[in-house]
Amino acid sequence: SQKIEQNSEALNIQEGKTATLTCNYTNYSPAYLQWYRQDPGRGPVFLLLIRENEKEKRKERLKVTFDTTLKQSLFHITASQPADSATYLCASHNQGGKLIFGQGTELSVKP
């Protein structure tokens, strides 16, 4: 079945370092991937969208890559801050047109 998978283990990093989160997709080729941020008890908030013909997308301290060979998207936060601590979700449409989300990776940035 078509899946989006993220590392379910929490990622703990030191303030100022670069956080890198991974999103892998299997059994299909999405035309794009979206990344969202979710804080506890709140709805996800859209951050970035990257299309399959875009290798990289940037927004302030955020950078997303899309590697169709590896079937993977990487989400980077440079110069991370404690305020970046949250769960980050990737999402895309599968071939049936249904929007599917990964389970999210929890990021914790320690001061």
Next chain:
Amino acid sequence: ETGVTQTPRHLVMGMTNKKSLKCEQHLGHNAMYWYKQSAKKPLELMFVYNFKEQTENNSVPSRFSPECPNSSHLFLHLHTLQPEDSALYLCASSQDTGVVGTDTQYFGPGTRLTVL
């Protein structure tokens, strides 16, 4: 704020109760969605409405009944729920569905539902 509001924010109900969740979007979007989010699980898409018409029912049990009177309002009617239905229920809207760049989801804050 994302422009999507949900009420109530918290709800505790017994298995024999009937209650409704409400969602309203102020973004002029055409599509609205209900999601269920359980602990440690991915978001589960439940229902999709596009221009007030239901376009997706993701094999949701009939004890969940959606209603979309117009493009700005979405309800989820609940009856005879089970304890395993306890979860965060999220409403979202998007400009359209299934088109790159227009189906970015704008989520409400969610309703935390507890079924006793």
